[in-house]
Each structure stands twice: as C-alpha cells, then as structure tokens.
Amino acid sequence: MPQWLRLCSTADLPAEGEAREIPLGERLFCAATVDGQLTVTDNECPHRGGPLGQGLIEQGRIICPWHAWAFDLRTGCALHNAKACIHLYPTRIEGGDVLIELA
Numbered sequence: 001m002p003q004w005l006r007l008c009s010t011a012d013l014p015a016e017g018e019a020r021e022i023p024l025g026e027r028l029f030c031a032a033t034v035d036g037q038l039t040v041t042d043n044e045c046p047h048r049g050g051p052l053g054q055g056l057i058e059q060g061r062i063i064c065p066w067h068a069w070a071f072d073l074r075t076g077c078a079l080h081n082a083k084a085c086i087h088l089y090p091t092r093i094e095g096g097d098v099l100i101e102l103a
Contacts, residue, residue: 002103004099004101005099005100005101007022007031007097008024008031008097008098010097011096013098014031014032016035018057019032019056019057020053021043021053021054022040022053027042030043032057034057034060034073039073039074041073041086041088041089045067045069046069047066047067050067051064051066052071052086061079062086089101
C-alpha cells in the first residue's frame with residue numbers, strides 16, 4: 001500500500017531552474033523545480049549511478065553531472081533512449097511540508 005512521507009520543508013526546495021539532493025532516511029532523492037513545478041526523482045542516474053541532484057537543469061531536463069545523460073522532468077525518460085527512465089514520485093504540499101508517495 002502506498003504511503004505519503006514528509007520529504008522536506010518547502011523552504012528546503014531548490015530555487016526555480018535548480019536541482020537539489022534531499023535525504024529521507026537512508027535514501028537520497030533529487031528535487032527539481034521547473035516552471036514552478038516540483039519534480040522528485042531518485043537521485044541515482046540509471047546509467048552509472050551519478051547524483052542527479054548535483055546536475056544542471058536545462059530546458060526542463062535534469063542533466064546528470066557524470067556523463068550528461070538528460071532526462072525530461074515531465075516524463076522521466078532520457079532524451080536519447082525512451083526506455084531509459086527515472087522514476088517520478090507523486091508529490092503534494094501540505095502546509096509547509098513536501099510529501100512524496102512511496103509504494
């Protein structure tokens with residue numbers, strides 16, 4: 001059964017056009033804000049495990065800092081291979097908290 005967990009405070013979210021690593025328990029997530037829309041993904045690039053939260057945002061895509069794989073933040077899919085995707089977590093804001101849904 002899916003559950004909603006507090007990821008962070010809204011004050012801890014990255015600025016517009018930026019990404020940030022956010023810990024939750026023993027895991028790291030990547031949070032990115034593009035056009036006012038928050039996206040939360042796993043922090044690990046599926047290519048070689050690069051830290052997505054340390055990457056750059058360009059044209060609505062997160063760019064892995066290790067090997068420049070680019071993922072569309074609306075779909076989670078890599079630009080060069082639609083089968084290479086990152087998981088996008090459902091999010092919601094309650095009060096000043098950011099919640100993500102984990103299965």
